[in-house]
Amino acid sequence: MPPLPKPTTSTVQAIYRVYEEAAESWDSLGISVGEANGACDRAIWYSFRWATPLESYNGKQLRLFDTGNREEDRLVDDLRRIGVEVYGQQDRIRLVGGHVRGKCDGKGFGVPEAPKTEHLFEFKSSNAKNMRQIAKLGCEKAKPLHYGQCQLGMHAFGLSRCLYLVACKDTDDLYGERIEYDLEFCLRLLARLERIVSEQSPPSRISDKPDWFECKLCKHYAACHEDQMPRVTCRSCLHSTPIMDGNAGWDCSRWNKPVSFDEQKAACPAHLFIPALVPGEQIDVDEENETITYRLRAGGLWVDGATTA
Numbered sequence: 282m283p284p285l286p287k288p289t290t291s292t293v294q295a296i297y298r299v300y301e302e303a304a305e306s307w308d309s310l311g312i313s314v315g316e317a318n319g320a321c322d323r324a325i326w327y328s329f330r331w332a333t334p335l336e337s338y339n340g341k342q343l344r345l346f347d348t349g350n351r352e353e354d355r356l357v358d359d360l361r362r363i364g365v366e367v368y369g370q371q372d373r374i375r376l377v378g379g380h381v382r383g384k385c386d387g388k389g390f391g392v393p394e395a396p397k398t399e400h401l402f403e404f405k406s407s408n409a410k411n412m413r414q415i416a417k418l419g420c421e422k423a424k425p426l427h428y429g430q431c432q433l434g435m436h437a438f439g440l441s442r443c444l445y446l447v448a449c450k451d452t453d454d455l456y457g458e459r460i461e462y463d464l465e466f467c468l469r470l471l472a473r474l475e476r477i478v479s480e481q482s483p484p485s486r487i488s489d490k491p492d493w494f495e496c497k498l499c500k501h502y503a504a505c506h507e508d509q510m511p512r513v514t515c516r517s518c519l520h521s522t523p524i525m526d527g528n529a530g531w532d533c534s535r536w537n538k539p540v541s542f543d544e545q546k547a548a549c550p551a552h553l554f555i556p557a558l559v560p561g562e563q564i565d566v567d568e569e570n571e572t573i574t575y576r577l578r579a580g581g582l583w584v585d586g587a588t589t590a
């Protein structure tokens with residue numbers, strides 16, 4: 282019999298607990314630039330529509346995120362020590378009506394390879410295995426999400442170069458790559474994101490096979506392949522529409538008014554699910570009573586709106 286793992290000490294448990302108690306779960310206002318170049322349209326749409334439960338993290342994972350944030354500060358210090366001017370940390374990225382959003386890690390001049398060219402900075406930390414892949418294949422192939430983030434950042438700030446700097450958490454090795462702005466890539470990605478934002482129903486899956494490798498790792502798996510009901514928020518309601526006001530706004534056609542972020546999270550008693558999110562077949566609509574009847578795949582009839590109207 283293999284030896285039992287040693288129990289986590291009370292001290293370590295207490296430290297992790299502090300991270301967990303301080304953690305906040307939040308819905309993102311829009312599509313993060315760091316997820317914008319994801320492989321699956323439907324996964325991006327589910328996140329944008331808050332269709333699935335918020336993720337929660339344990340203390341160890343939260344501490345690891347904190348390590349990544351600290352590494353960013355350290356990389357800024359490292360760059361300054363070699364004479365690079367760094368500014369603009371936390372400058373906002375707003376694209377596609379404000380629905381695609383993020384912050385940059387910094388911008389600056391004085392990068393040794395091209396000191397007179399203003400660069401965007403994108404900092405990451407990685408384990409040794411991923412670091413080897415990045416060094417072997419480069420950012421675009423090894424880390425498409427990072428690559429999309431770099432490209433959209435350059436697009437948003439009108440820059441032509443990005444310095445992508447990765448620190449290895451296991452060995453402290455650094456990897457640096459200068460990425461050139463690719464207008465065609467950005468226009469294609471922005472057109473795709475605009476389509477996803479405007480879709481009123483879930484876009485096609487990347488694969489209909491539940492054992493597809495990307496699906497097995499996807500946080501939306503239960504909603505996508507296992508008939509999990511979506512969350513009740515304005516974003517899963519058929520009356521809601523994202524608007525291209527530049528400020529990530531949403532409108533409600535039921536009440537004929539804009540809905541604030543807090544209102545979206547709370548929803549209202551007139552909420553009706555977007556039919557394609559319900560795991561069943563729509564068989565009746567009662568406009569007067571504002572209900573929709575479904576035959577659920579799990580069996581039985583279900584009337585949306587009947588309990589809340």
Ligand code: SF4
Pocket residue numbers: 321322323324327485486487488495496497499500501502505506
């Ligand atoms: S489970 Fe697969 S198809 Fe569904 S959203 Fe995730 S990646 Fe896309």
Ligand code: SF4
Pocket residue numbers: 514515518519520521532533534535536540544545548549550551552553
């Ligand atoms: S009907 Fe209610 S839940 Fe639906 S979009 Fe309007 S305010 Fe939100």
